[in-house]
Amino acid sequence: MSHRSANLLHPDQHGYYGDFGGAFVPEMLYPNVRELQENYLKITATKKFRSAFEKLLKDYVGRPTPLFYAENLSRQYHTNIYLKREDLCHTGAHKINNTIGQVLLAEALGKTRIIAETGAGQHGVATATVCALKGLECVVYMGEKDIERQAPNVARMKMLGAKVVPARSGSKTLKDATNEAIRDWINHAADTYYIIGSVVGPHPYPDMVARFQSVISREIQKQLKKITGNELPSYVIACVGGGSNAAGAFYHFIEEKKVKLVAVEAAGLGIKSGMSAATTQLGTTGILHGSKSLLMQTADGQVTEPHSISAGLDYPGIGPLHANLYTSKRAEFLSATDGEALAAAFNLSKKEGIIPALESAHALAVLNNKKFRKSDVVVICLSGRGDKDLATYMDNL
Numbered sequence: 001m002s003h004r005s006a007n008l009l010h011p012d013q014h015g016y017y018g019d020f021g022g023a024f025v026p027e028m029l030y031p032n033v034r035e036l037q038e039n040y041l042k043i044t045a046t047k048k049f050r051s052a053f054e055k056l057l058k059d060y061v062g063r064p065t066p067l068f069y070a071e072n073l074s075r076q077y078h079t080n081i082y083l084k085r086e087d088l089c090h091t092g093a094h095k096i097n098n099t100i101g102q103v104l105l106a107e108a109l110g111k112t113r114i115i116a117e118t119g120a121g122q123h124g125v126a127t128a129t130v131c132a133l134k135g136l137e138c139v140v141y142m143g144e145k146d147i148e149r150q151a152p153n154v155a156r157m158k159m160l161g162a163k164v165v166p167a168r169s170g171s172k173t174l175k176d177a178t179n180e181a182i183r184d185w186i187n188h189a190a191d192t193y194y195i196i197g198s199v200v201g202p203h204p205y206p207d208m209v210a211r212f213q214s215v216i217s218r219e220i221q222k223q224l225k226k227i228t229g230n231e232l233p234s235y236v237i238a239c240v241g242g243g244s245n246a247a248g249a250f251y252h253f254i255e256e257k258k259v260k261l262v263a264v265e266a267a268g269l270g271i272k273s274g275m276s277a278a279t280t281q282l283g284t285t286g287i288l289h290g291s292k293s294l295l296m297q298t299a300d301g302q303v304t305e306p307h308s309i310s311a312g313l314d315y316p317g318i319g320p321l322h323a324n325l326y327t328s329k330r331a332e333f334l335s336a337t338d339g340e341a342l343a344a345a346f347n348l349s350k351k352e353g354i355i356p357a358l359e360s361a362h363a364l365a366v367l368n369n370k371k372f373r374k375s376d377v378v379v380i381c382l383s384g385r386g387d388k389d390l391a392t393y394m395d396n397l
């Protein structure tokens, strides 16, 4: 069965981007998912919602985030490189743009209990933060292995008043935490809102999260227009875990064919090493966490354990919007290994005085593989800051 959507940007009414998307959920969750499908566009279009969302993005998150001309990096790569500074958002990454949107939606729907899944803990921290702000009960599911390797973020969530529940099945990482969150949602469907942290999950989550994150590309347009006189860059480059920072950075450029979009996946120890998270290079079509997309799986449909040095990219799938950008060739999909990301992180720190998140360092790493013109305008989404990754950086210094 083939689903055609009108364009690359918006899914059709069933949540399909081309052949990818949809809503594959247990029957117990139909009412919740349908309630969201029927209401998310209506509620987010109201004046009340828009003004509350924009006010919090401005005064609480600190938006607009700067678009920084990286002079030293530009000299190094003989082109013009701008960094979109999502690392300067409150809580240290782009994730909070989305959790603010979804917590306002949960309030509008009358939900009193919030659940979330988290890998590196960035989405968990962003969710715990907005729940503290709104006085809502918050439960975060996190793989037991991630709880061990991301201790500072676990402490932050607890300090913010969230309950962190370990997921002890499978590889004890993000995909297992997601399974636990879905199980919780089924058991508490009436009062609970599930805040998903990326452009994944059943329709309408991918579209909803992309819309909340699209503030990133809206700001890039305005800022570039002011700096260069042209609101369109030559390139936008972003790393892809599930794909939310890339979706946000690409959003207003997806239908501008002159803008080259580059998505960067985690190659781990190398695409062919068996220790990788490069979904488009290794994946096939299947259903994971509520939607049909590309995912890494064995011939008989068992999800493959992914590997990346960055917990935020350590996920065996990508969202349906990106699967469609890949198969339609609208975006170029590259990858960076653990070692290449580390080198790029050290380079940015020394050259510009900015310590990036390991995830964002993957986007920076492909500067070594692309040939740019001197006149090109290259925007890189610096999705988060590196404080959480200091232990890994020190191990590799």
Ligand SMILES: *Cc1c(COP(=O)(O)O)cnc(C)c1O
Residues within 6 Å of the ligand: 093, 094, 095, 120, 122, 123, 197, 198, 199, 239, 240, 241, 242, 243, 244, 245, 246, 312, 313, 357, 359, 360, 383, 384, 385
């Ligand atoms: C979570 C995270 C990512 C990966 O998630 P996307 O949904 O692909 O954006 C990338 N960078 C940072 C800093 C993150 O916290």
